[in-house]
Amino acid sequence: MCDFAFQPELPVYQSKTVPVALTNRSTKKNWASIVFGRRDLRLTLRAVASSDPFNTALDRLVAYAEAGADCVYAPAVSKPDEIAQIVKTVAPKHVNVLVSGFNHQLSLSQLADLGVRRISVGSGLALAAWGTFLRAAKDIKTNGTFHLLANGAVSADLNKLFQETS
Numbered sequence: 001m002c003d004f005a006f007q008p009e010l011p012v013y014q015s016k017t018v019p020v021a022l023t024n025r026s027t028k029k030n031w032a033s034i035v036f037g038r039r040d041l042r043l044t045l046r047a048v049a050s051s052d053p054f055n056t057a058l059d060r061l062v063a064y065a066e067a068g069a070d071c072v073y074a075p076a077v078s079k080p081d082e083i084a085q086i087v088k089t090v091a092p093k094h095v096n097v098l099v100s101g102f103n104h105q106l107s108l109s110q111l112a113d114l115g116v117r118r119i120s121v122g123s124g125l126a127l128a129a130w131g132t133f134l135r136a137a138k139d140i141k142t143n144g145t146f147h148l149l150a151n152g153a154v155s156a157d158l159n160k161l162f163q164e165t166s
Contacts, residue, residue: 078103
């Protein structure tokens with residue numbers, strides 16, 4: 001694995017700094033990245049083993065907020081108390097939470113009540129679709145039945161949806 005260090009000598013342009021701080025749940029390593037510039041893209045990453053990955057990520061989110069970020073992104077959080085702590089710590093900056101299979105128990109209203117201002121689903125919708133596809137394919141192969149196809153999207157509805165213009 002590569003170890004990229006933050007390079008403070010990189011120029012910071014007039015546009016906003018866009019931060020990301022995340023923790024790999026399986027390895028407990030923290031990743032932080034910062035994107036600078038308008039049309040220029042400079043991405044820096046650093047992987048650091050930590051005995052306290054949440055607080056390490058929280059410290060980085062605070063640093064990004066203090067550096068001028070409008071919104072901080074904490075994609076690996078799933079515990080409401082941790083989300084609330086992030087929101088409180090970086091206030092008045094906005095917090096974005098990634099919702100996917102690992103934290104699907106969260107609801108829109110719960111996240112809003114915790115103070116989250118942005119929600120991303122990342123690959124969650126695609127993974128849900130692929131999960132349904134794989135279960136239906138397995139059912140056809142194993143049981144010779146097509147029951148899981150009964151709840152699929154209606155072709156006419158999809159055609160109408162894809163024909164709509166904004």
